Amino acid sequence: MKRIYGAGLVLALGAGLWACTPTVRVEAPTEPITINLNVRIDHEIRVRVDRELDELFSEDSDLF
């Protein structure tokens, strides 16, 4: 009987402590990934090339 009381006390204390400790999470702020393009081409060509590249990088491509 005493053993059950002892175990219960330990459990209660444990639960109490667990409830008291705040969870502190430290996360480094992630800067956005920026890519500086230095490509000088006509807008029209840029659009066309982007479209062709999108095909290359589509989901069913084995090159991406």
Added chain:
Amino acid sequence: MKRMMIAGSLPRRGWLVLLLLVGLAAALPALALDLQQAKSQGLVGETASGYVAPVTGASPEVQALVEHVNRQRRAEYQRIARANDIAVADVEALAGKRAIERTPPGQYVNVDGRWRRK
């Protein structure tokens, strides 16, 4: 028609051929690993150059995969450059940007010479 022999009773020639094939298979790094798998395992990632690269210490298998993919990509970039009358370097730069944009979160990308997880 000679009866087919199996297992321990293979004619000597059969064993030699088998040994040769096994030897060849062991010598060539197999392309059993595909690009998607390698990426999701964090072994390779996209770079701003438009090509893939190993993230850390590359096994022969990873190296073979990277070379294989990049070789094919280079051919595609050259084709696109020719078709649009622009420099291959420009296509590569545009490709690099696009590839990084399309990389799903959790995978690695190399920007400004640094590997980071998206």
